[in-house]
Amino acid sequence: MDVYADDEDVVTFWVAPHDDVSIGGDFLVAAGVDTTCLLDDMSNVYNSYAPSETGMVWAPFPMQVVIDRDGIITYLANEADPAAVIEAIEAAR
Amino acid sequence: MADILTPGGSVVVLSALFACSPSPPCAEGYGRLASGVCVALDDGSAPDVAAPDETGASVDTSPPTDGGSAVDTSPPTAFELGDPLTTLGTDGRYDQGSSENPWGAICHLTDAEVIDAEYGLAVCDVGVAVIGLGDGQYVTSATVAYQVSRLAYDASTRTAWLATRDAGLYPVDLSDPTAPVSGAQVVLPDHEDVAADAGRVLLAARGEGVLLLDGHGAQVSSVGATEALAVALEDDTALVVDGEELILYRLDQAFEELDRVDLGSKGRDLDLQGDRVAVALGGAGAAVYSIDGGSLVYDGDVPTPGPSYGVALDGDHLLASGWYATVLAWIGDGEPRVLGHEDAVQWSMGVGALDGRVLVADWFYSAALQIEPGLAGPEIVVEEGIWVVEGEESVAVTFENAGIFDLEVSVGSPAGGSSSPDALTVAPGSAEAVVVTLPDGFANQTSLTWTSDDPDEPEGELRIDKGSQTLGTEHVDFELLGYTPPSTLMSSYALADYRGQVVFLAYFSVT
Secondary structure (H helix, E strand, O other): OHHHOOOOOEEEEEEEOOOOHHHHHHHHHHOOOOOOEEEOOOOOOHHHEOOOOOOOOOOOOOEEEEEOOOOEEEEEEOOOOHHHHHHHHHHHO | OOOOOOOOOOOOOOOHHHOOOOOOOOOOOEEEOOOOOEEEOOOOOOOOOOOOOOOOOOOOOOOOOOOOOOOOOOOOOOOEEOOOEEEEEEEOOOOOOOOOOOOOOOOOEOEEEEOOOOEEEEEEOOEEEEEEOOOOOEEEEEEOOOOOOEEEEEOOOOEEEEEOOOOOEEEEEOOOOOOOEEOOOEOOOOOOEEEEEOOEEEEEOEOOOEEEEOOOOOEEEEEOOOOEEEEEEEOOEEEEEEOOEEEEEEEOOOEEEEEEEEOOOOOOEEEEEOOEEEEEOEOOOEEEEEEEOOEEEEEEEEOOOOOEOOEEEEOOEEEEEOEEEEEEEEOOOOOOEEEEEEEEEEEEOEEEEEOOEEEEEEEOEEEEEEEOOOEEOOOEEOOOEEEEEOOOOEEEEEEEEOOOOOEEEEEOOOOOOEEEOOEEEEOOOOEEEEEEEOOOOOOOEEEEEEEEEEOOEEEEEEEEEEEOEOOOOEOOOOEEEEEOOOOOOOEEEEHHHHOOOEEEEEEOOOO
């Protein structure tokens, strides 16, 4: 997240499908996070990802998504791999 | 792997159908012997105690285990069909909303140890709970600091060492487990894991290396590491996970490297008993090694249904936390063999074991389990829910057998659809697929039921949902409220507003 904090071409969000601001907010503050957190409180967006052609399912957490400039999902993973995320973001520019 | 263990999620909801009891009924076609063991019947008649059963498994005519005393973990001559790992009791008071929460704050249990026949320990964010092993219930607790994540217990000094990642170590005197006494903070570099034995403490301090401390927390010596993630210590033998390597040391006052091996994945937890080593490998499950003449010898993998962050050795048994379940494996004759799973109440994150008694750090729950020696089952592994994309008319559902007996499964059909085959036999360590044809006009959700001869999972339900997006598709537009910490003021954010920019979404859960 910090890598792209000042990058005008990239926007990053935390997304909380279950935790309201009182729980998620406390957690993020304690973790020193100042990135915007979206509340997917009905889990509609979180539950809308279908499995890949190989049948891989993106659940439960962490789940990470990169969307390119045209709105296309170019990266979808269920493990935290910062290097892979950065590679995906750079490829999506 | 993320530093934040946030399993959360409503996608996987543990159904009450998976609940088990200490004495499950024998599966259809099996009868119970006087010893309590289930054996296969040839024609549905009463089991013959004197004769071997049709599966070829030996008949155990020994007296039943006394559940009130130490469990006999002597090596079995053969395994018999039954439930090898049973739940004695659970306690879910660690949720913030529970009136019995000892701390009045959310507390995620992430690591556990069994300290004697009666008590175990489980750590969470703000301290350590002492838990009764007979029923898994909270006894008492000690509060130390925020984000306690790992635990080591030194039986010789009856001291628990609580690791906080970035706020040092805290010793807790457990001379009387019912009255734990917290000690002063020991300031140390940031770290991931701790081990303790015979008055010495080993600290996995990430890029700062591995530190050997005395019983007061003073540094004695150290060895360099790129990313020290886990440690184990027994007598003069030390093991270290450094990134994706497992390193064996002889450790007197200084570290003498004896061997190192490539794990293939980052190790997250270690346990050492004698010449046997267990490593939790996160998404890669767990692995077992032997120490032979100063060398590490790979024995085999233990697959887990979800990421493994904790392992415990108990004689010839290995326990591995596996997110959705705790896995029991037999390692008595070299290559590990999975005997069975015990479903987590919530998320199996850490595990401790001693003399057949097991304690699981199960996120908001503590769970006390017991190893039933000599028993093993087929072990069904199947999704609770799957997603299909628009236009798909059928989907393959995989039934896996993680146990050592054949698994028999009967599969129902979704309303208006079909399943083929509807009955299957899955060999140990194998998986078979069933093709589920969806009903015409399938809109958004359906389900099917299945039955099996898994001793503690005789039936279940699989939910089928329709998802709308995946790799290569356009992300559906959304508009969600959001806040930017530390402010809690809400604003509206629409994905469409960011067309022309690259967008990164990181889903997470605290609860």
